[in-house]
Amino acid sequence: MASWTAYLDPREALARLRAARADVYFTRMQVDRLATVTGELNTTVLALRGEVEALRQEIAAEGGFPAVETRAGERHRTVLEAMRIVRDDDKSARATLWDLRQSDEYEQAFEEEEPLVTVLLTTYDNWPLLGERSLPAVLAQTYEHWEAIVVGDAAPDGARRLVESFGDSRLRFVNLPYRGPYPKRPDLGWMVFGTTPWNTGLALARGRWIASCSDDDALRPRAIEALVAHAREHRAEVPYGCYEQHSPNSEPERHGEFPPSWHHWGTQSALLHGGLRFMPLQPSDWIFGIGIDMSLMERMLRIGVRFSMLDEIVWDYYPSQLWTDRMSRETI
Numbered sequence: 001m002a003s004w005t006a007y008l009d010p011r012e013a014l015a016r017l018r019a020a021r022a023d024v025y026f027t028r029m030q031v032d033r034l035a036t037v038t039g040e041l042n043t044t045v046l047a048l049r050g051e052v053e054a055l056r057q058e059i060a061a062e063g064g065f066p067a068v069e070t071r072a073g074e075r076h077r078t079v080l081e082a083m084r085i086v087r088d089d090d091k092s093a094r095a096t097l098w099d100l101r102q103s104d105e106y107e108q109a110f111e112e113e114e115p116l117v118t119v120l121l122t123t124y125d126n127w128p129l130l131g132e133r134s135l136p137a138v139l140a141q142t143y144e145h146w147e148a149i150v151v152g153d154a155a156p157d158g159a160r161r162l163v164e165s166f167g168d169s170r171l172r173f174v175n176l177p178y179r180g181p182y183p184k185r186p187d188l189g190w191m192v193f194g195t196t197p198w199n200t201g202l203a204l205a206r207g208r209w210i211a212s213c214s215d216d217d218a219l220r221p222r223a224i225e226a227l228v229a230h231a232r233e234h235r236a237e238v239p240y241g242c243y244e245q246h247s248p249n250s251e252p253e254r255h256g257e258f259p260p261s262w263h264h265w266g267t268q269s270a271l272l273h274g275g276l277r278f279m280p281l282q283p284s285d286w287i288f289g290i291g292i293d294m295s296l297m298e299r300m301l302r303i304g305v306r307f308s309m310l311d312e313i314v315w316d317y318y319p320s321q322l323w324t325d326r327m328s329r330e331t332i
Helices: 008-060 065-088 092-098 104-111 128-138 157-165 195-204 223-234 273-279 292-303
Strands: 117-123 146-153 173-176 209-214 239-247 253-254 307-317
Touching: 008 146, 065 092, 065 292, 092 273, 092 292, 104 209, 104 223, 104 273, 117 128, 117 195, 117 223, 128 146, 128 157, 128 209, 146 195, 173 195, 173 273, 209 223, 223 239, 223 307
Parallel strands: 117 146, 117 209, 146 173, 239 307
Antiparallel strands: 239 253
C-alpha cells in the first residue's frame, strides 16, 4: 500500500508534521503542569490533615466539642456584656448618680409630705384594654397626688378619645407621629416594644417619683401609696414590690425576690426616683437579646442604684406574648 505522503504535497505534509509535533509538545506541557498542581495539592492536603489532627487533639484536651462550644458561648456573652457597658457608659452614669445624691432634688423626693408621682402608660393598638384595665387601676389608687401620661406609639385616634373620656385633669395623652422604629421580626421586637413612648413620657414627667404601667396590665390599688412609704422609710431610690403573673389556662404565679433578678422585677412593680431620668430605656437592647426592663435593672445595679423590696403584690402582669398572637394581632 502506498504511503499517505504520496498523496500530499511535500509542503502540506511538512506543515501537518509540525502541527502534530506542536500538539504533542502542548500536551506534554499540560501533563507536566497537572503533575505539578497535583503535587502541590497533595502537599496542601497533607498539611491540612496535620492541622485537623492537631485541632482534634486540642479539642480532646479541652474536654471535647461540648466543652469547647460552652466556652465559646461564654466568650460571646462576655463580649456582648462588655459592649453593653460601653454603650451605657457606666462610668459617666455612676458619676451622675453621685452628683444627684448631693442635690436638693434628691432629698425632696424623700422629704416632701406627699410627693408627686408620674405614672407612665404606653399604648399602641390595645387601647380598649387600656380603658378597661390599666387606667381604671390608676384612677383607683389610694395615693391621690399623681399625674398620668399616656403616650401613644402612633396609636389610633380611639386612644386619645378614650383618655379624654375619663374627664380627669390628671390624665394627659401624647401621641407619637410614627411607631418605633423596632426590629421587623416580632420575636426581636417584643424585647423593645414601647421604648420610644416610655422615653417620651419620661422626658415629660414632673413627678418626684416615676411609676409605669402597660396598657394591658394593672397596678394594685395600694401600689403607689405603699411604694412611696417604703421609699421614704428605707431611703430607696428604686423601691419595688412583688407581682402576680396571669397566664391563659393556669393559676397566677407570684414573683419577687431581693436583690432584683430576671423574672422577679419589672418597671411596673417599681417606683424610680425622679432624678434617675438620665437612664432611659435602650431601643438597641434587642441586639443583645435582652428585654428593656431587665436591661434597665442591670444598668442600675451596675452603677450602684439603691433598691429595696416591699413584700407585697403591687402589680398584676398579663404577658402580652402569651395573651396575644404577635403575628396576627388576634387576642386569645
